[in-house]
Amino acid sequence: MKLMRLLILVALVSLLAGPAFAEDYTYTGVKKCKTCHKPAKIGGQYGIWLEGAHARAFTDLTSEAGLAKAKELGVENPAEADACLSCHTTGHAAPAEAKVKVLPASGVSCEACHGAGKGYYKKKTMVAITAGTVDGATVGMNKITEETCLACHKADNPGHKGTFDYEEFLKKIAHPMPAK
Numbered sequence: 001m002k003l004m005r006l007l008i009l010v011a012l013v014s015l016l017a018g019p020a021f022a023e024d025y026t027y028t029g030v031k032k033c034k035t036c037h038k039p040a041k042i043g044g045q046y047g048i049w050l051e052g053a054h055a056r057a058f059t060d061l062t063s064e065a066g067l068a069k070a071k072e073l074g075v076e077n078p079a080e081a082d083a084c085l086s087c088h089t090t091g092h093a094a095p096a097e098a099k100v101k102v103l104p105a106s107g108v109s110c111e112a113c114h115g116a117g118k119g120y121y122k123k124k125t126m127v128a129i130t131a132g133t134v135d136g137a138t139v140g141m142n143k144i145t146e147e148t149c150l151a152c153h154k155a156d157n158p159g160h161k162g163t164f165d166y167e168e169f170l171k172k173i174a175h176p177m178p179a180k
């Protein structure tokens with residue numbers, strides 16, 4: 001009888017625990033990251049991003065330059081075209097239910113590079129990843145490499161400059177945490 005109860009308990013616990021983090025690719029949206037990554041004492045990553053080109057990626061699609069580029073490429077409405085949104089927004093290829101919290105207007109936000117945040121955004125997990133006791137990859141956080149950028153900064157991107165220099169571009173978007 002005791003064994004039976006134990007088995008039921010184990011089954012219940014695994015049910016409540018839900019899917020493993022690694023399978024959870026739901027986006028939290030940039031507002032969630034902002035709640036902890038805006039203060040200067042953590043490095044003000046939110047503000048740095050907001051001032052940069054990635055935060056403008058969506059709104060630029062309908063700027064004068066965006067509309068001109070769209071016309072040149074034969075795209076009628078850039079703010080609704082997959083041909084533009086695939087690189088000018090976050091998680092464009094993800095299923096709709098995984099990105100309910102992603103506003104297109106946020107452009108290329110944190111999770112476009114760091115990975116969908118649902119599995120890692122909690123403070124306890126963030127601290128553990130930083131301390132090295134949890135491998136970010138097991139909770140959906142990307143190990144960022146040049147490939148991460150090249151998904152969008154392609155050399156053969158029609159109508160774009162195609163002058164991507166990884167080291168130089170990394171410097172332009174730098175948003176480190178202050179040294180402890």
Ligand code: HEC
Nearest residue numbers: 028032033035036110111114117121122123126127129130
């Ligand atoms: C509840 C607060 C909180 C939220 C929400 C949060 N973070 Fe963090 N994050 C932290 C803290 C605190 C640290 C640093 C921990 C430390 O220094 O011990 C951190 C560290 C990080 C790191 C560094 C990890 C490493 O490898 O050292 C990255 C990258 C990061 N956060 C990205 C994000 C992104 C992207 C989001 C939104 C999806 C997010 N964070 C949401 C609190 C948060």
Ligand code: HEC
Nearest residue numbers: 060065066069070073075078083084087152153154157161
């Ligand atoms: C394969 C990814 C990708 C696609 C698809 C894409 N873009 Fe871009 N776009 C980029 C990248 C990367 C940059 C930044 C280039 C740089 O400055 O090095 C950029 C920059 C821009 C800029 C601002 C800088 C400039 O060069 O004038 C505009 C405007 C723009 N894109 C419009 C569009 C439009 C309109 C579409 C759809 C017809 C589109 N893009 C499709 C990746 C893409």
Ligand code: HEC
Nearest residue numbers: 033037045046049054108109110112113144173175176177
């Ligand atoms: C265009 C890609 C990109 C975007 C967008 C982006 N990051 Fe990063 N982030 C990086 C890279 C590259 C690094 C440095 C290498 C690394 O830590 O993997 C980094 C590092 C960090 C770190 C760790 C810094 C350290 O000192 O260890 C934090 C925290 C962070 N990002 C948070 C954010 C938050 C919050 C946002 C959104 C407000 C964001 N990032 C948007 C690419 C990006």
Ligand code: HEC
Nearest residue numbers: 053054056057060087088108112148149152169170172173
């Ligand atoms: C989801 C697509 C995407 C990813 C991933 C991405 N970028 Fe971008 N990036 C863009 C777009 C789109 C623009 C142009 C935004 C605009 O000007 O409207 C841009 C612009 C930039 C700019 C400004 C270029 C300029 O001429 O001033 C820098 C720097 C940059 N990206 C660096 C990076 C780095 C470094 C990485 C990887 C760590 C990265 N990006 C990953 C889409 C992306």
